[in-house]
Amino acid sequence: MTDFSTPASAPALPRAVPLSELTGWLDSYLKIADFKDWSNNGLQVEGNSTVTRIAASVDTSQRSIEEAIASGANLMLVHHGLFWNKPLMVVGPHRRRLQAALDAGLSIYAAHLPLDxxxxxxxxxxxxxxxxxxxxxxxxxxxxxxxxxxxxxxxxxxxxxxxxxxxxxxxxxxxxxxxxxxxxxxxxxxxxxxxxxxxxxxxxxxxxxxxxxxxxxxxxxxxxxxxxxxxxxxxxxxxVFGVRALAARLEEQFGLPWQFLHLPTGL
The missing domain is CATH 3.40.1390.30 (NIF3 (NGG1p interacting factor 3)-like)
Structure with a gap:
């Protein structure tokens, strides 16, 4: 006989934090505006409007984007982003990286000198x-x-x-x-x-x-x-130290799980 006296609890939904709230906090915490940098620091690619999981990577590449998506992340923190000072034509590998992120709703936030x-x-x-x-x-x-x-x-x-x-x-x-x-x-x-x-x-x-x-x-x-x-x-x-520590700090602040994507270059 089935006992219905104690209903089974529904699985907890992952915490969802508005992307704007998260990036606003990052901009302030890292003092993004204080740095003269040849990297375009801050939110470089706007994906989903909420964030439930974070990936952290030193570099932005096709592989790091694909692994971030596979991990279930909808925000990737990076030290080396997609955009550096002068505009880049959206062609070739740059187009493929950008399109993969946009198609998956993956936001990319870069912090170069501010994270050093x-x-x-x-x-x-x-x-x-x-x-x-x-x-x-x-x-x-x-x-x-x-x-x-x-x-x-x-x-x-x-x-x-x-x-x-x-x-x-x-x-x-x-x-x-x-x-x-x-x-x-x-x-x-x-x-x-x-x-x-x-x-x-x-x-x-x-x-x-x-x-x-x-x-x-x-x-x-x-x-x-x-x-x-x-x-x-x-x-x-x-x-590797900065993006890992920053992701851990976001977990403390917002309760979001994270994963480090270890993709060494040997350089």
Whole structure:
């Protein structure tokens, strides 16, 4: 005999947050308007009017868009978006990426320099925290867009030991330029992604080591001539921290589930 005394509860509906509310909060939290950037930061693609699930990705690509859609997300947070300063013709791969997002109702929100710089969820702040950096302060960049961090390790490490510690953090085999001539690592600067241009600034700040993502040929000799160690840990792998931390912060704020799309480039 079927017991109807306790009706079965209906499955809970996923929380739906208006896209405008979510993007308004992001714009304010990341201080999007404060940055002069060659990325078009903020909401780049407007999809569904509500958000129930988030995907986070370093890059916007056909694969990241397809995986975001497959995950059930209707908002994708990215560090590298679809649009950069000058208009792009909507042809070829760019058209296919944009059309896939629009067809699925997937919104795309990009935060480039604002996510490098953020003191709580920024790429550089997250790496500084993971490396137990003390006495941290913002550094590197222009007055309107200071994006990096500087500080001191609790104790000096050999350059090799420091590189091994970074490798454990990022999973990337580091390229090490020992421009310090055997000096250890304690006074550290961090600039995620492409930060070789800041070698000179790191030396002027009295740092012994700069941690960044990828090298540039034109800056190769700078480290050795200025007496600075530089550890390159990969552009991609130094920029996974921000989008993950931002997605987790949105879960705290709005109760939305999220998923990180790990699509490494090896660069």
């Amino acid at each position: 710089a953020h003191p709580e969820v920024g790429n550089n702040a997250m790496m500084a925290s993971a490396l137990s950096l003390q006495n941290t302060a913002p550094a590197f960049g222009s007055a309107s867009s200071v994006i990096g961090q500087m500080g001191e390790l609790p104790y000096e490490l050999s350059l090799q030991d420091f590189a091994e510690r970074v490798q454990k953090l990022t999973g990337e085999i580091c390229l090490v330029h020992g421009g310090g001539g055997g000096t250890g690592v304690q006074k550290l600067g961090i600039v995620s992604g492409s930060g070789a241009e800041f070698i000179g600034e790191a030396a002027r700040l009295g740092l012994d080591t700069l941690l960044t993502g990828e090298p540039e040929h034109k800056h190769f000799h700078d480290a050795f001539e200025l007496g600075l160690n530089v550890v390159y840990a990969g552009h991609y792998e130094t920029e």
